[in-house]
Amino acid sequence: MVNWYNKWFGTRYYDLLYNKRDDLEAKHFLDTLVKQLGLEPQAQILDVACGKGRHAIYLNKLGFNVTGIDLSDNSIAHSKQFENPSLHFYVHDMRRLFRTNSFDLLLNLFTSFGYFERQHHNAMAINAWAAALKSGGKLVIDFFNVQKIAMQLVPHQTKQIDGIGFNISKSFENGYITKTIKVNDDNIEKYFYERVQALTLNQFEIYFKNAGLKIDSIFGDYDLNSFVPTDSDRLIIIAKK
Ligand SMILES: C[S@@+](CC[C@H](N)C(=O)[O-])C[C@H]1O[C@@H](n2cnc3c(N)ncnc32)[C@H](O)[C@@H]1O
Incomplete structure (x- = not known):
């Protein structure tokens, strides 16, 4: 896997x-x-x-x-x-x-x-x-x-870095901080994740x-x-x- x-x-x-x-x-x-x-x-x-x-x-x-x-x-x-x-x-x-x-x-x-x-x-x-x-x-x-991250969590963010678009969603659920990263590279979309235990x-x-x-x-x-x-x-x- x-x-x-x-x-x-x-x-x-x-x-x-x-x-x-x-x-x-x-x-x-x-x-x-x-x-x-x-x-x-x-x-x-x-x-x-x-x-x-x-x-x-x-x-x-x-x-x-x-x-x-x-x-x-x-x-x-x-x-x-x-x-x-x-x-x-x-x-x-x-x-x-x-x-x-x-x-x-x-x-x-x-x-x-x-x-x-x-x-x-x-x-x-x-x-x-x-x-x-x-x-x-x-x-x-x-x-x-963990405490500060949870208090200051920004649920949605967009960024443009070196011509690449990043659309980031964050949540705090079931003891994990989860980040979904949608990348737009030359109109091709790719998805990545981060899931870190709090x-x-x-x-x-x-x-x-x-x-x-x-x-x-x-x-x-x-x-x-x-x-x-x-x-x-x-x-x-x-x-x-
Ligand atoms: C947030 S990055 C930090 C990398 C580096 N310490 C730095 O500060 O630039 C986390 C790193 O953990 C590594 N990693 C994840 N799971 C691992 C495992 N089970 N054993 C060894 N490395 C692991 C990833 O490949 C990644 O390079």
Whole structure:
């Protein structure tokens, strides 16, 4: 079965629609995060759901040894052109184990979670993340702040980007934020979807505890300001194995 996330990520339309989520945003966040974490220069980092590698590539430029994994063949094929002896990319499903006890830091950035049809797959993925970390290693997840997203949901939006029309409908139903994206490319219509589970801090706390991860700190945006449920744009959790 082809899931919405197999179909949507890695397309040119995804890149166009999220073109504000660019390398500059990634660099700014990572500079702040690296300071906060106090990483050793030889740290081994795993970027889970790395997409086209914008975070992994920058962290490698800072001198870290970085591995990026993602389900999308297209995105990994693109990222591979940037590989070097301390930067590698692989097609891999985050629900499956990847190199146990190997990483000092694991990242899951920009709402790259909450996609699975089955609830227990959330736990499978988070357990696999915990297994990939060395003892004392840290995990950072950057997820949307459900409460703010739900309060400020814009049901319909149209956008024109580089001559491509985007007609976007959003809804919040049965614990999922669903986005339907109708693309008009040269009068040919294509449909894509995003369906992300509205996971709360409380739900992550339970998954992390069951995986043997202890929450260290919680932030609400890419400047690492405190998390305020009614106000923060992001939910950024740092946990430790
Ligand atoms: C919102 S994108 C973010 C990509 C990247 N972290 C960034 O910030 O540019 C989500 C990514 O999750 C990947 N993904 C979805 N399901 C996955 C899975 N089961 N295992 C690994 N990656 C997955 C998608 O292919 C996509 O690249």
